Amino acid sequence: xxxxxxxxxxxxxxxxxxxxxxxxxxxxxxxxxxxxxxxxxxxxxxxxxxxxxxxxxxxxxxxxxxxxxxxxxxxxxxxxxxxxxxxxxxxxxxxxxxxxxxxxxxxxxxxxxxxxxxxxxxxxxxxxxxxxxxxxxxxxxxxxxxxxxxxxxxxxxxxxxxxxxxxxxxxxxxxxxxxxxxxxxxxxxxxxxxxxxxxxxxxxxxxxxxxxxxxxxxxxxxxxxxxxxxxxxxxxxxxxxxxxxxxxxxxxxxxxxx
Amino acid sequence: xxxxxxxxxxxxxxxxxxxxxxxxxxxxxxxxxxxxxxxxxxxxxxxxxxxxxxxxxxxxxxxxxxxxxxxxxxxxxxxxxxxxxxxxxxxxxxxxxxxxxxxxxxxxxxxxxxxxxxxxxxxxxx
Numbered sequence: 001x002x003x004x005x006x007x008x009x010x011x012x013x014x015x016x017x018x019x020x021x022x023x024x025x026x027x028x029x030x031x032x033x034x035x036x037x038x039x040x041x042x043x044x045x046x047x048x049x050x051x052x053x054x055x056x057x058x059x060x061x062x063x064x065x066x067x068x069x070x071x072x073x074x075x076x077x078x079x080x081x082x083x084x085x086x087x088x089x090x091x092x093x094x095x096x097x098x099x100x101x102x103x104x105x106x107x108x109x110x111x112x113x114x115x116x117x118x119x120x121x122x123x124x125x126x127x128x129x130x131x132x133x134x135x136x137x138x139x140x141x142x143x144x145x146x147x148x149x150x151x152x153x154x155x156x157x158x159x160x161x162x163x164x165x166x167x168x169x170x171x172x173x174x175x176x177x178x179x180x181x182x183x184x185x186x187x188x189x190x191x192x193x194x195x196x197x198x199x200x201x202x203x204x205x206x207x208x209x210x211x212x213x214x215x216x217x218x219x220x221x222x223x224x225x226x227x228x229x230x231x232x233x234x235x236x237x238x239x240x241x242x243x244x245x246x247x248x249x250x251x252x253x254x255x256x257x258x
Numbered sequence: 259x260x261x262x263x264x265x266x267x268x269x270x271x272x273x274x275x276x277x278x279x280x281x282x283x284x285x286x287x288x289x290x291x292x293x294x295x296x297x298x299x300x301x302x303x304x305x306x307x308x309x310x311x312x313x314x315x316x317x318x319x320x321x322x323x324x325x326x327x328x329x330x331x332x333x334x335x336x337x338x339x340x341x342x343x344x345x346x347x348x349x350x351x352x353x354x355x356x357x358x359x360x361x362x363x364x365x366x367x368x369x370x371x372x373x374x375x376x377x378x379x380x381x382x383x384x
Contacts, residue, residue: 071280246276
């Protein structure tokens with residue numbers, strides 16, 4: 001994960017009226033949005049026609065994000081999501097003032113934002129992670145790959161560096177192959193229950209997959225059931241975890257964003 | 259509305275209504291969500307260039323040696339017994355195969371969580 005570098009070097013001074021923006025809801029849902037935002041400021045909607053951005057004022061001068069701010073951002077979106085549909089923004093977006101927010105974001109992106117609100121209505125993000133059980137997967141590899149078995153026998157009581165490296169390299173390749181197969185098999189089961197999915201590409205070696213699924217709220221029980229079956233079938237070798245329903249963080253984007 | 263409250267409890271599937279740690283929240287709100295490039299500001303001021311590399315380099319001699327070590331430490335009779343127990347549906351061990359080896363992948367997990375930890379520290383440092 002790499003954060004974007006600042007477009008210009010140095011740290012811009014924020015104006016005294018700067019507004020931190022969490023996400024966008026429909027204007028008629030905005031009334032029920034309240035709560036505490038970054039730095040304890042209260043969350044207020046900024047309306048533009050059918051849209052409302054959830055914002056809170058940020059202190060003048062330089063703003064430094066702290067971990068509590070990250071959690072605040074997440075919680076404000078979670079509260080909005082409990083009340084209806086929300087288009088989550090990435091952390092850290094600040095507008096100079098209400099006028100800039102409407103002029104630079106809500107007005108030019110109005111159609112797209114309305115489209116997103118329609119698309120995401122009654123839909124939730126479910127986040128699935130899967131990890132191999134180390135011993136089980138390694139034993140599987142030793143049993144099914146003869147060369148691995150032979151090298152293991154040859155190196156158990158101390159083999160040459162070269163043989164150990166060869167053994168490890170073979171195991172690593174087997175793990176990657178198994179990961180690819182298990183990702184395919186998992187997606188085959190879950191994809192039919194989801195409208196979209198988003199697979200995180202971050203190969204941590206024990207991890208089979210980390211993915212988000214956009215699911216109709218009505219189909220959450222069916223998705224959950226499929227997950228449970230999958231987890232039961234794979235219980236000997238893979239641990240599954242599902243988190244959600246979450247706001248659809250992974251399923252929002254703007255066309256040709258600047 | 260949380261999944262966690264639905265249906266019967268499963269021994270196999272872990273469920274949670276929301277992420278349990280900052281690292282998982284960070285995944286969602288720094289990597290995902292709508293972006294308006296010109297306006298990403300706080301993130302770059304506050305969390306300067308966090309290039310967390312949670313990616314474990316798979317193609318390295320060190321990694322290979324860790325795998326070799328883990329494979330050599332495996333007690334296949336243990337995992338075979340566990341495997342047979344699974345087949346018989348006699349599953350109370352949770353399939354953990356005796357839980358003896360703490361090997362290569364544990365190391366990887368530690369590394370990954372270290373990377374996340376260092377992110378947490380940097381994020382929460384002041």
